Amino acid sequence: MLEFRQVHRAYATPQGPLEVLAGVDLTLAPGESLALMGESGSGKSTLLHLAAGLDLPDAGEVRLGGRMISSLSEPERARLRREAVGLVFQQFHLVPSLSVHDNLRLQARLAGVEDPDWSAELIRRLGLAGLERRYPEQLSGGQQQRLAIGRALAPRPALLLADEPTGNLDEASAGEVLELLLGLVRQAGCTLLMVTHSPQVAAPLDRCLLLSRGRLAPREAAEADA
Structure with a gap:
């Protein structure tokens, strides 16, 4: 589903180029879930x-579904994102002028794969039944994050990318949101790549890798070498 082959990425700084990815290799199989950990500034968000x-x-x-991303034009990459990738961030990026119902449907409509039955199932599973006419500002932080997850999963993407999806929530809400996210990911049949700083959040996923010094390694092995 997702493959990195000797990927390098550097950024210009006043002190010179800073290489955050130094020959990263990664293969993520369809339906697999992977947690990506690492210190702040290690390049986790860059990889996502x-x-x-x-x-x-x-x-x-970088290949997604067998297609080399760098060979695509920007419009082609945008279309690939709409059709195959769901994105969840700490910042919810909900559209404030749209209701819960319309925010949830937005991504599926853009991808041209709207499924009313799946949307209704998401509303129920997300605990948002009865709130469909509310706007994001009328929701709690946990409800907004659940809505953001539902919007990302509405088109049943092949790949879900989540960047610290529970980072802005308290411990109890974070646990509920994580359990919900993993259950919906399994139901939707998509592959999950999640950035997290929390070993507790990483634990239920199939694998956990640590990004350090520009390279990936199993977290336990990398920490033992540190």
Whole structure:
């Protein structure tokens, strides 16, 4: 589903180029869930942006569903994101002028795959039944995050990319949202790549990798070498 082959990415700084990804190799199989951990500034979000085609590597290949992202034009990458990728961030990025119902449907409508039955199932599973006419500002933080997750999953994407999806929530809400997210991911049949700083959040996923010094390794092995 997702493959990185010797991917490099650097950014210009006053002190010179800063390489955050130094030959990253990664293979994520269909239906697999992977937690990505690492210190702040280690390049986790950069890796997620490359997976979504929001950024391009300096060298190496990123393939999504067998397609090399860097060979696509920006309109083609945008279309691939709409049709195959769901994005969930700490900042909910909900449309304030749209109701809960319309925010949930937005991504599926853009992808041209709206499924009213699946949308109704999401509303029920997300605990948002009866709130469909409310606007984001009328929801709690936990409700907004659940809505953001539902919007990302509404088109049943092949790949869900989540960047600290529970980072702005208290411990109890974070646990509920994580359980809900993983259950819906399994039901939708999509692959999950999640950035997190929390070992507790990473624990239920199939695998956990640590990004350190520009490279990926199983978290336990990387920490033992540190």
